[in-house]
Amino acid sequence: MPETAELAERFEATLAADQRIEPRDWMPEGYRTTLIRQIAQHAHSEVIGMQPEGNWISRAPSLKRKAILVAKVQDEAGHGLYLYSAAETLGVSRAELTDLLHDGQQKYSSIFNYPTLTWADVGAIGWLVDGAAITNQIPLCRCSYGPYARAMVRVCKEESFHQRQGYEILYTLSHGSSRQKAMAQDALDRWYWPSLMMFGPPDAESTHSARSMAWRIKRLSNDELRQRFVDMIVPQAEALGLTLPDPQLTWNAERGHYDHGPIDWEEFTRVLRGHGPCNAARMEHKRRAHAEGAWVRDAAVAYAAKRSVEAVSVA
Amino acid sequence: MSTPDPGRVARPGPGERRDWPLWEVFVRARRGLSHVHVGSLHAPDATLALRNARDVYTRRQEGVSVWVVPASAITASSPDEKDPFFAPAGDKAYRHPTFYDVPDGVRQL
């Protein structure tokens, strides 16, 4: 077995050559724990993220919209599974990660602590929340950790339909009756700022960013990603005929980007600390669903055990 | 951590197996291609592992055939991907066609 110094050198050389780190490679403990925390939080977000939209499955306005929403929510469950699968290659178990979420020791994206008040919110989530997620996830397809990068490739392929279906919902509403258009505008008013917060605190205050960039886990900074997102949605909002609720939003010809107004980071911190409108409800629902599913998991294990005993006695 | 919280899910004792066994999933995308590793999942037995694999990894017709293999049944070359195990292939450039000189004008070789 080579010395740690030699292993560390090999690890750095792999990163420097822009090659991927694979599960059985030696890696610094900090790299491993950073990845576990990030991938787990990402997985939890996919799973908790099913709740706000799930709220509208039974009330979707048509069978077509209902089938689309079911498929979308099912995809999010799949994304959670790809990500838990990637996290497990780092030596944690699924059960541990579930416990850490249920105990509040690991987090999920704060965006899912906002309520879905109307059908237009389903549109706003698809367009803005999935749109922000895609912006975030595209560079993660080149993340230095192989299993995470590969999971992101799968996820990104599936996300584009999520964003489009949301946009289509808002487009339909904004070109409908005046009440429908008002509903779309109201949803946009409520989801715009939280979606900008999804990229995390400004670079100057982001604690883990520099190290994650050095390890090539993160490829672009929070502010760079946020800028990409804003530049993407401004013309899209124009096509909807809706107004982004940001009076300071202006084209900056010098930078070649849109400038946006100041983000209320106090609100972000408040929601992150558990005081958003739905934090308690989301966690309560998650714990209950898990507890109520216990008998199914147990029954499946008992059945598998019985079948394997039968198989042995026949042989 | 020491104060009991009735809202929390009771945890089984140490050593008790919590997760269903882990299976690695391989998908053949279409006829003519090999099965390729796509990820893993947990399932109590092979039948459910296959069903879960279909639901998790082939929602968009990504495959025409799926294999599930208990993760514990896989033997890997070594704990490290960069490994002397593969060294014997390193110094045998003559296994590649580019090793050989072909005279000018000679074709289809």
Ligand SMILES: [Fe+2]
């Ligand atoms: Fe997702």
Ligand SMILES: [Fe+2]
């Ligand atoms: Fe999505």
